[in-house]
Amino acid sequence: MILTRGQGGLFRYVLYGHAALAMAFLLLPIVFIALLSLGSSRWLAFPPPEWTLKWYQELAGDPRWAESLWLSLRLALCVTILSVLLGGAAAFALTRGRFRGRRLLKAFFVSPMIVPVVIVAIALYSFSLKLGLNGTFIGFVAGHLIIAVPFSVICVGNSLRAFDIALEQAAAICGASRLQTLRRVTIPVIAPGLMAAAIFSFLASWDEVVISIFMASPQLQTLPVRMWTSLRMDLSPVIAAVSTLLVLASMLLMLVLGLLLIRRAPK
């Protein structure tokens, strides 16, 4: 093996350097944005002439940002709950069911991940215009669910495939009803998969911008939409401040996910 300990000599350092460059490539833009959000330059000059928190203050002082944040949060939570319920139920059917067209149906459930988002957005736009859902909260939820449900189908499906069905037989013979078995055995055992489904669904909605732009109205603008529109009007360091907060929130969620995976691993 190339990476066997004590071998490889110089080549190891080449690999280390390569890894460091790859990480820098991925992380530097984020670090850059975070630094800019703390700089005093209105024109995003780098390096910042002075350090300041005024962009964060401006952000906190503008109620439109708070409205958007609140909307994005409510939306992401609704989408998370519905995505785990719908996607989880679909995953049960796709994993446990023995019916014709099961594979086709599974491909169908995962297809929003493959179809370009903009196509989904346009289709959804014209469809929801007919239903009068544009610019409504329900329209947003429906649109984001399309993006989020595949994550739930995949996460819960993977957990269910690893789940030993004999556990349910054991619970049944012990006297547990279907519902008791589901509540006390199946769901707790696949809980890490449900958690992963919830986190990915939350992030899918939280970061979603394409569908949201089509769905948005002047009154209902999610955080990414608000960022997009204000970016088009003027380039203000407030955007950098918002971005930094979004990145921090995402990192927090990924950290939770990582901890969950670590907790599951020793088994």
Place this chain on the structure above:
Amino acid sequence: MNDTIPAVQLTDLHKRYGDFAAVDGVSLEVRKGEFLTFLGSSGSGKTTTLNMIAGFDEPTSGQIRLNGISVVGLPPPRRNIGMVFQRYTLFPHMSVEGNVAFPLSVRALPKAEIRERVRNALRLVQLEQFGMRRPSQLSGGQQQRVALARALVYEPQLLLMDEPLGALDKKLREEIQLAIRKLHHRLGVTILYVTHDQEEALRMSDRIAVFQHGRIEQVGSGEDLYHRPATAFVAGFVGNSNFLRGEVAERRGHQVAIKLAGEAMLTVPSGSIATAAGAVRIMVRPEEIELAPERGNGAQVAISVEVGERIFLGDVVTYQVRTAGGEILSVRQGHSRANPRVLDVGTQAFAMIAAERCHVFAVA
């Protein structure tokens, strides 16, 4: 309750999957408190039969009665059966106590009673100090003992065990076999046990049902199966056996004269081959063959053989010998100071078999 009602009564049970008959007409009665084993190779229908009793599979036709009451169509939770599975099926997210308490808590028993009964059940399998552990922190043998405690804690009328020791090594198997035997004696629970290991079946069971192709070939005690096999399959499956070819030569009343592949003649009661004509198979156990350099007295059939392989095992010497007809027999002879005879490889000898020790089966 009336003790004459069988704990389990299977009547002409069938299970078909498409064209394949997994269980093909099984009828059986299990007495209360009996330890009965389903013995057979994989695909013989033993596990499918067990699953139908548990309620995981519904029979295509036939009847299952527990204590005289039909359970066909009744879901598993309402059958009041305990079961131990081949794989460890402990709930990984619960402690040992949580696992054993599970059957009681789904029955919504009072907390104090649950605590008391869980403690007793864990004491029964000698794991009372392990209550707070997770299943993943236990060895395979300990996990299977927890599974046993969980299956017994609600005092089911019947305990099913589906190759519960299959995943354990030999030493642990014997330890838990003993533990299960003791529990059976102490609790008097009816046990249906599935295994493909004939030694395990012989060691543990009151009676054994030998399964083959979805049918029961024979039900009986270990001695019955070994000394009075009903079919050639049972004769070959339980214990070591030799099969010789033969042909029905002549019938005289209740006696049948059979010509063996060499030139020897064997006369046996017609019994199981009352209607057979032509080819038959004769089974004789290795320890029932006497090997001697000289032809013995007339009460035995003597077949001239050549000594092939010889293995000295201390108290026993085993031989592989070849008949004039080219058939190989294994012979197992006791060895002691009083009986020190050992035959050399390559010598001519006589394999002597008493007619009453032969089991004759018609060739299907």
